[in-house]
Amino acid sequence: MTNQKNDPHQPLARASFGDDFLWGCSTSAFQIEGAGSADARVASIWDTFCATPGKIRDGSNGAVACDHYHRWPEDFDIGQSLGLNAYRFSIAWPRIFSGSGAAPNEAGLDFYERLVDGMLERGLQPWATLYHWDLPQSIQDQGGWANRDTVAAFVDYADVVTRRLGDRVRHWITHNEPWCTAMHGNLDGMHAPGLRDAPTALQVCHHVLLSHGLATPVIRANVPHARVGIALSLHPIRAASDSEADLQALQRHDGFRNRWFLDPLYGRGYPQETLALLGEAAPVVLEGDMQAIAVPTDFVGLNYYFPEIVRDAPAAGFLRTEVVPPQDRERTAFGWEVAPDGLTELLLRIANEYQPAEVYVTENGSSYDDVVQADGSVDDEARRHYLVRHLAAMRAAQEQGVPVKGYFAWSLLDNFEWSEGYLRRFGIVHVDFETQQRTLKSSGRWYREFLHGCNER
Secondary structure, eight states: OOOOTTOTTOOOOGGGGOTTOEEEEEOOHHHHOOOTTGGGOOOBHHHHHHTSTTSSTTSOOSSSTTOHHHHHHHHHHHHHHHTOSEEEEEOOHHHHOSSTTOOOOHHHHHHHHHHHHHHHHTTOEEEEEEESSOOBHHHHTTTGGGSTHHHHHHHHHHHHHHHHHTTTOOEEEEEEOHHIIIIIHHTSOSSTTOOOOHHHHHHHHHHHHHHHHHHHHHHHHHSTTOEEEEEEEOOOEEESSSSHHHHHHHHHHHHHHTHHHHHHHTTSOSOHHHHHHHGGGSOOOOTTHHHHHTOOOSEEEEEOOOOEEEEEOTTSTTTTEEEEOOOSSOBOTTSOBOOHHHHHHHHHHHHHHHOOSOEEEEEOOOOOOOOBOTTSOBOOHHHHHHHHHHHHHHHHHHHTTOOEEEEEEEOSBOOOOGGGTTSOOOOSEEEOTTTOOEEEOHHHHHHHHHHTTOSOO
């Protein structure tokens, strides 16, 4: 085993996090499953987006991806060998329903039963995400998340899935990163369905949050001792300078980037100062909506990658802010700043301002330009170092009283990275997309040693 005693950033031993701490990896259906038309799966908005020229940087799609649909036993064997005790996955809505009002697809439900049983057989506690961005295209054709009917369709979908799997899956995440669903999908057009319209994006955001609120009691009714939450992509916001204009820009940006989600989920409604900035673009909110969104949850999931640096930009949309690329700072190959202290900061903020019962780091990871050596190995030292420092940052928050109860590295496998196609690799396991061969990277070997207690100080 690797000797890490000389590493000044070595985190505390696994045992220091607590015996009941969860250690896992996260994945999502569209990014790894492939089998795009198998067993009556229908097209999603991402299938359509991938088929649109110019939307995916390398012109690829998710039709095969990691072929996890057929290779999941091997992937779960890897997870078990690493020492994971939890595994976060998502369920593909297009495998379950062809559209609103349709009968559920038994073949799709059977697949996820096999998947869950495979996790349990290997000691992996299943954490299911109901929505990780792959809306059935037929529902998008009816207006997608901008149509309030999609809220009801999601609740029906959640009802069917949790009835089938609820005897084996206790932990449920309703949505992954509502920001990306709404803003990348409907404001800047970076993600499916590729729209660029502020009122649409904001209405989508509201309906996604509403669907979370309305689905949560349904999940609880179907699942004995259910634990239900949502996974948010949050960022520490930094001002580009000490000027008053930039400091005010920080507040405006934080109100929309972070508090727009946290405040309503914890019963405070949308930030009033942000609503004032939105003007006529603000979403339509019906009576009872905000109460539904504020349904009590058992945990909140934090997806953390990097801080955002902002400056005042009077001509830049309703927020009048602009995100500035980091300069003279360590960055991943994606250009994202490496800032472990931001994870500590966010965990402390969530705990102090919103007092959730439990917090889980549901995603955290890094993309680097991995090189396969002549012997087939992948020495991703930068990713290993990233992982080490972020675990130490999480432990620092825990020591200050944050009820952080688990960590899910993004990701187990290199996969289809949305609009980047296969150009970005986040996995601790290398995937050769031509042969589908899996190879544990040095970061994965380190994670395995840490989880098995072989690199303790």
